[in-house]
Amino acid sequence: MPKNVHDSILGTIGQTPLVRLNRVVSDIEATVWAKVETFNPGNSIKDRMALKMVEDAEKAGLLLPGGTIIEGTSGNTGMGLALAAIVKGYKCIFTTTDKQSKEKVDALRAFGAEVIVCPTDVDPEDPRSYYSVSSRLEKETPRSWKANQYDNPSNAQAHYETTGPELWEQTEGKIDHLVVGVGTGGTLCGTARFLKEKKPSVKVWGIDTYGSVFKKYKETGVFDKHEIYPYVTEGIGEDFLPRNVDFSLIDAFEKVTDRDAAIWTAEIVRQEGIWVGNSAGSAIAGLKQLKHQFKKGETVVVVFHDHGTRYVGKMFNPDWMAQMGYADVGGPTARELVKNKTVTELVGVEENDTVEHAAEQMRKNDFSQIPVLRSGRIVGSLSEAHLYGSMVSDADIRHQPVRKIMQKAFRYVDIETPIKLLAGMIHPESPAVLVRDFPADKTYILTGYDVLAAI
Numbered sequence: 001m002p003k004n005v006h007d008s009i010l011g012t013i014g015q016t017p018l019v020r021l022n023r024v025v026s027d028i029e030a031t032v033w034a035k036v037e038t039f040n041p042g043n044s045i046k047d048r049m050a051l052k053m054v055e056d057a058e059k060a061g062l063l064l065p066g067g068t069i070i071e072g073t074s075g076n077t078g079m080g081l082a083l084a085a086i087v088k089g090y091k092c093i094f095t096t097t098d099k100q101s102k103e104k105v106d107a108l109r110a111f112g113a114e115v116i117v118c119p120t121d122v123d124p125e126d127p128r129s130y131y132s133v134s135s136r137l138e139k140e141t142p143r144s145w146k147a148n149q150y151d152n153p154s155n156a157q158a159h160y161e162t163t164g165p166e167l168w169e170q171t172e173g174k175i176d177h178l179v180v181g182v183g184t185g186g187t188l189c190g191t192a193r194f195l196k197e198k199k200p201s202v203k204v205w206g207i208d209t210y211g212s213v214f215k216k217y218k219e220t221g222v223f224d225k226h227e228i229y230p231y232v233t234e235g236i237g238e239d240f241l242p243r244n245v246d247f248s249l250i251d252a253f254e255k256v257t258d259r260d261a262a263i264w265t266a267e268i269v270r271q272e273g274i275w276v277g278n279s280a281g282s283a284i285a286g287l288k289q290l291k292h293q294f295k296k297g298e299t300v301v302v303v304f305h306d307h308g309t310r311y312v313g314k315m316f317n318p319d320w321m322a323q324m325g326y327a328d329v330g331g332p333t334a335r336e337l338v339k340n341k342t343v344t345e346l347v348g349v350e351e352n353d354t355v356e357h358a359a360e361q362m363r364k365n366d367f368s369q370i371p372v373l374r375s376g377r378i379v380g381s382l383s384e385a386h387l388y389g390s391m392v393s394d395a396d397i398r399h400q401p402v403r404k405i406m407q408k409a410f411r412y413v414d415i416e417t418p419i420k421l422l423a424g425m426i427h428p429e430s431p432a433v434l435v436r437d438f439p440a441d442k443t444y445i446l447t448g449y450d451v452l453a454a455i
């Protein structure tokens with residue numbers, strides 16, 4: 001067949017361009033190239049592994065003609081699976097979480113998939129989680145096959161067979177560093193395995209997010225549940241260890257905050273004209289944090305996983321950026337307030353402590369609200385008015401665990417959030433925010449009084 005002519009859309013997967021980055025990395029001495037995966041037909045790198053998983057399952061007799069593909073997916077894998085399903089005649093049922101962009105869910109439905117949205121803030125083992133729901137559907141649906149991108153070796157293998165060789169060829173073997181956001185681990189580990197076989201000196205950097213377990217596990221071997229919290233960044237980081245993350249192939253992880261990821265997502269298109277998604281922002285922010293690792297004359301490759309269209313309601317929406325505290329409005333930040341002596345580091349109560357104990361803590365510390373923790377993780381809050389109301393209406397409640405009456409957890413904000421944006425986040429239904437200093441691993445509570453004193 002002539003060049004670039006295909007039997008179906010599936011033939012257009014892969015062979016994406018490598019584009020030199022010029023402005024966003026002006027502070028880096030090495031040459032930085034981006035593998036721009038938006039050129040795939042589903043607009044993300046996940047088309048590669050979705051097709052490979054489907055074809056391997058067909059060969060193994062796991063996916064039968066007219067069958068149903070089931071998967072828990074944040075969107076991009078679903079898009080790749082849906083493309084393959086359309087061409088090959090399968091049905092798709094996907095479970096996803098309520099934190100994913102609406103655009104991603106709408107797009108999956110446009111491709112004819114059934115999408116079930118599940119809560120984000122539950123443990124993977126919880127029957128409501130998107131992992132558990134997809135496993136249950138697989139049992140209940142006849143002729144169904146669950147792709148299981150987290151543990152399915154075809155995921156990493158797709159990148160060993162395509163992404164790795166493409167990068168080797170496109171850099172003419174000059175690649176020295178590979179920088180990739182890690183979710184299932186398939187992209188990074190499949191690509192890295194190929195490149196390290198060709199050139200063992202290639203350094204492999206995994207980009208992780210605060211709220212995920214990867215970095216600490218790599219550095220200490222400890223799976224620390226306290227690292228987990230519901231972060232905003234999409235596509236990377238996990239609260240468990242997928243089999244496709246081969247820690248032996250990754251030299252080091254770098255963690256990026258939601259705020260920096262969002263800011264850099266918006267900057268890439270402004271500075272380079274390359275319209276890519278949230279994990280590309282994380283990757284660039286992480287790459288800049290690592291800049292001293294990249295020497296003059298070296299070749300660095302960063303992978304841009306998906307397209308900016310999937311984030312028009314978020315990182316490309318100024319109102320959302322302001323609501324999240326990410327907009328650059330100038331002036332002092334929460335960091336200045338935290339420096340202030342009147343703001344103390346976080347004190348909370350455990351959810352199984354008694355209501356009486358919580359009341360005592362609040363009285364002793366002169367708090368009008370207090371966070372509620374589960375084994376050190378923040379899961380709720382308690383305000384003075386609610387505590388008082390509960391104790392008046394039920395005298396016995398004082399001996400009950402706090403979890404019986406706790407309210408919604410206070411929201412987290414980054415320590416770099418401008419005070420001007422903080423003011424709008426504190427109101428009667430949400431009387432405090434939790435300020436996170438991620439690199440220092442410190443959390444502070446700020447109330448309306450603290451903010452008022454500053455403005």
Ligand code: PMP
Pocket residue numbers: 046074076077181182183184185186187188234235236277278279280305306
């Ligand atoms: N970025 C985005 C936008 C993604 O959808 C994913 C897949 N979860 C990743 C990064 C991470 O890729 P991988 O699963 O191959 O580690």
